[in-house]
Amino acid sequence: MATIAQYVPIARRLWPRFSVELSAFWITAGLMAVAILYPATMAIDSAFRLDGSLSLDAFERVLTTPRIGRDILTTLIFAGGATLTASAIGVSLAWIIARTDVPAGRLLEALCVVPLFMSAFVGAIAWRLILVPGAGMLSRALTDWGFPESLLPDVYSLTSMCLIQGIFYSPFMYLYAVASFRQMDPSLEEVARIHGANQWQVLRRITLPINAPALLSGMILVFVFSIGTLEIPMALGIAGNHYVLSTRIWTLLNNYPQDVPLASALGFLAIAMAACGIWIQRRLLGERQFTTVTGKGYRARGIALRKGKWVAFCAVFTYIIVAVIAPIIVLLLVGLQKWWRGYFQIELFTLDNFYSVAFEYDVTSRAIVNSLIACTIAATICVILATILSQTKSRRGESLMGLLALLPLAIPGAIFGMMVLFAFIKTPIYNTLWIIIFAFVIGNFFLAYRTIYSVRLSIHGDLEQSARIHGANWWQSTYLILIPLIKPGLFSAWLMSFVIFMREFSSVMFLYRHGTEVMSVVFWILMERHSAELAAFMIIQVVLLLIIMVIYQRLNYRAGRGVAM
Amino acid sequence: MRGLTKRFGDFRAVDDVSFEVEEGELLVLLGPSGCGKTTTLRCIGGLEHPEAGEILIEDQPVTDAAKGWFLQPEARGMGMVAQSYAIWPHMSVYENIAFPLRMRKERGDVVSSRVQEALEMVQLGGLGDRNATDLSGGQQQRVALARAIVGRPRVLLFDEPLSNLDAKLREQMRYLLKDVQREIGITAVYVTHDQAEAMGLGDELLVMNAGRIEQRGSARELYREPRTRFVAEFIGVANMLKGTVVETPSKPDGAVYVRLGDDDGKTIVKCRGGACDLGKKVTVLVRPEWFEATQGRPQSDQSAIKGTVRNSQYLGERTELLVSTEYGELRVNASGDVAYQQGQVVHLSIDDDKSIALPATA
Numbered sequence: 001m002a003t004i005a006q007y008v009p010i011a012r013r014l015w016p017r018f019s020v021e022l023s024a025f026w027i028t029a030g031l032m033a034v035a036i037l038y039p040a041t042m043a044i045d046s047a048f049r050l051d052g053s054l055s056l057d058a059f060e061r062v063l064t065t066p067r068i069g070r071d072i073l074t075t076l077i078f079a080g081g082a083t084l085t086a087s088a089i090g091v092s093l094a095w096i097i098a099r100t101d102v103p104a105g106r107l108l109e110a111l112c113v114v115p116l117f118m119s120a121f122v123g124a125i126a127w128r129l130i131l132v133p134g135a136g137m138l139s140r141a142l143t144d145w146g147f148p149e150s151l152l153p154d155v156y157s158l159t160s161m162c163l164i165q166g167i168f169y170s171p172f173m174y175l176y177a178v179a180s181f182r183q184m185d186p187s188l189e190e191v192a193r194i195h196g197a198n199q200w201q202v203l204r205r206i207t208l209p210i211n212a213p214a215l216l217s218g219m220i221l222v223f224v225f226s227i228g229t230l231e232i233p234m235a236l237g238i239a240g241n242h243y244v245l246s247t248r249i250w251t252l253l254n255n256y257p258q259d260v261p262l263a264s265a266l267g268f269l270a271i272a273m274a275a276c277g278i279w280i281q282r283r284l285l286g287e288r289q290f291t292t293v294t295g296k297g298y299r300a301r302g303i304a305l306r307k308g309k310w311v312a313f314c315a316v317f318t319y320i321i322v323a324v325i326a327p328i329i330v331l332l333l334v335g336l337q338k339w340w341r342g343y344f345q346i347e348l349f350t351l352d353n354f355y356s357v358a359f360e361y362d363v364t365s366r367a368i369v370n371s372l373i374a375c376t377i378a379a380t381i382c383v384i385l386a387t388i389l390s391q392t393k394s395r396r397g398e399s400l401m402g403l404l405a406l407l408p409l410a411i412p413g414a415i416f417g418m419m420v421l422f423a424f425i426k427t428p429i430y431n432t433l434w435i436i437i438f439a440f441v442i443g444n445f446f447l448a449y450r451t452i453y454s455v456r457l458s459i460h461g462d463l464e465q466s467a468r469i470h471g472a473n474w475w476q477s478t479y480l481i482l483i484p485l486i487k488p489g490l491f492s493a494w495l496m497s498f499v500i501f502m503r504e505f506s507s508v509m510f511l512y513r514h515g516t517e518v519m520s521v522v523f524w525i526l527m528e529r530h531s532a533e534l535a536a537f538m539i540i541q542v543v544l545l546l547i548i549m550v551i552y553q554r555l556n557y558r559a560g561r562g563v564a565m
Numbered sequence: 566m567r568g569l570t571k572r573f574g575d576f577r578a579v580d581d582v583s584f585e586v587e588e589g590e591l592l593v594l595l596g597p598s599g600c601g602k603t604t605t606l607r608c609i610g611g612l613e614h615p616e617a618g619e620i621l622i623e624d625q626p627v628t629d630a631a632k633g634w635f636l637q638p639e640a641r642g643m644g645m646v647a648q649s650y651a652i653w654p655h656m657s658v659y660e661n662i663a664f665p666l667r668m669r670k671e672r673g674d675v676v677s678s679r680v681q682e683a684l685e686m687v688q689l690g691g692l693g694d695r696n697a698t699d700l701s702g703g704q705q706q707r708v709a710l711a712r713a714i715v716g717r718p719r720v721l722l723f724d725e726p727l728s729n730l731d732a733k734l735r736e737q738m739r740y741l742l743k744d745v746q747r748e749i750g751i752t753a754v755y756v757t758h759d760q761a762e763a764m765g766l767g768d769e770l771l772v773m774n775a776g777r778i779e780q781r782g783s784a785r786e787l788y789r790e791p792r793t794r795f796v797a798e799f800i801g802v803a804n805m806l807k808g809t810v811v812e813t814p815s816k817p818d819g820a821v822y823v824r825l826g827d828d829d830g831k832t833i834v835k836c837r838g839g840a841c842d843l844g845k846k847v848t849v850l851v852r853p854e855w856f857e858a859t860q861g862r863p864q865s866d867q868s869a870i871k872g873t874v875r876n877s878q879y880l881g882e883r884t885e886l887l888v889s890t891e892y893g894e895l896r897v898n899a900s901g902d903v904a905y906q907q908g909q910v911v912h913l914s915i916d917d918d919k920s921i922a923l924p925a926t927a
Contacts, residue, residue, distance in 0.1 A: 209655040
């Protein structure tokens, strides 16, 4: 007969609820939930409070102030126009690169995503230097040749804002579209041609509708980004007196007297607009989640454009000139001048601007150090959190994570900055770099999570489980088996987070104080000073980011994944 | 089609291929993967631009590389069933099938009656409203077939349409395909690598290898009278026996005698041989069922090959034997009535009306 003692180990195994893996997940997920929900409640609190008591006054003022009505309209036009521009450009680029035999496709593919690694603020400033009346490189040259000044495009107009925002956010659309086009079975298009549709009909009736889910996801991303961005609205909009909600909120909080309730109420309005966008997307999509992926690799059969392929090449290359080459060249030329008169003069050549922003001027040199510190710490935290959270294999855990990771995405960047500000304004964290690091991690965590999660999915659970069976505990199996396997994924998630934090502008504009400026904030500060120093400083950031981009693309190229975000 | 050549870089996927398809005929392009059969089909459909050669439909050129003519695929009036079915996931079954008619701007009532007719023909009546992606693989294949025939195309193209189906469905679809093709009397080109499928379906088979045509003929011709070693081995099971021609026929159609094995080999077999020269190295093709296995040495046939049974599989109506002989291992189909044991000695006599000598180099 068996003794009681023999049963003990079995009884213990019937009690498996506690495991390091699960508790690490739930503790981290709990912290993340608090970190997202606490700032949101603080913002709700300030929106409904007037002199310490509950009030709807702020919302009343939203409805009754005509200026606010105009801001809402401007925001919608700006975000909508930018989304349409980005979609048109991004989808065209993706179609040319993924579905045709355009020459030098590989090179174009690598260049098309470069704007992701540059701040849109940089692009806006560069295009201002090209087009600004009187001192712009192009406008000056055109007027010198007798081009009437009245016909020059106005860089401060709402149209220009939409176009420039669209141009610099096209790579997001491009990435969504190119991935979707690539996994589409080319015979879907070929059969349509055989059955009587011409190239244009195939595009309109087959290719675009089939890829609609991915394209709509990309569009909604650009739309929400555009509602919450401060980059273009501050670089161009304020000078042209085109205020959008995010710039209005920023002005309300940074001009004396502050109007906190109205700013919060506008914040919720912006969130509501983003939510509307997401709702419309879901409605349009309905049940149509096409599975065009059949799991087998498709032969890359490019559509033969024949003579048209050089037209396609020129189209893509024009985009690269507008979004990458021209801005960098202009900034470089301006940065190398003592002062800028609208054209490059060899006698005004100097390297002083670079020297002074890097070493002499305390705000800029401090910002470089601050940026490197904050981005390094934030990227590291992101990767660690994402690794822990991508561990779970439970359905409930996964859906919770999906929700948590998407929540900051639905909150436009500037609004998120404002919320974090309200959450920490009365704590010692305010006035330190940590508040910026917090905003970086929580606001952009989803990108790192998605990268690591997809790498995690590709690694079969058996690999770790067999380590456990052969005697390793959870920590050992993670450290010895899992981490080495997902290391390339972790590194590329780290690099990607670092780049995104380096160029993050909208949320940090609410969070910096004297002494905690990061590089993107200094763009704004330097805008008041003369443009040569600003250009030199931007070039420093662009070069830094491009170096990281090259490492990132190399890494992903070796892993055979191309550029994926 | 004449002199069709398609290159991918330096690789000639299709190399100077010419053939004709009679109206209403189903021609099967058969060959191993990478032999150029799919590329040939895609050239006919206008999905590839050949570097040389011309393609004519009803005597009208649709592609003429020399003159630089190329008719766009949508203007060729064809139908196609793709390997992956290529059912558009954003359309209903009805809209999928109606697509070729809509492209031609047919009237609404014409569209609906033709689509219904096509649905009936592929035995999918009543499923028109379904979402195309809710259907099973076999049903999707039928939708693809209905879509291909609904516009009454001049030529129907099949690109390995059955390769994604399981064995049982494949057989059903084979009959359906042939019925439908016969019923509407359409000219069709069918690409496959499955020789059983090809033999069952095609009026005419065209075996391709390395971008060239090896042989064209009916299934029966290809099986019984292959012209090259490649065709012999690709279609059916083949025993290839090396040998030298020792006696040529006096009459043109007469038999040749071949000494099997080396020059001092003692077995001399009689077989059909066409134009074989004396002293030439040849391989003799003997299908498994062209052997007759006997326990003792048959009196009538001095040239019987002696061997031992290495393995046997009883399959009901026949027993498949693997026999070790001095000319290598031979596959033999023996009667199912006799039991064979491993290690048993058997004598194999060859049916000399059927066995055929092929040039050794081919």
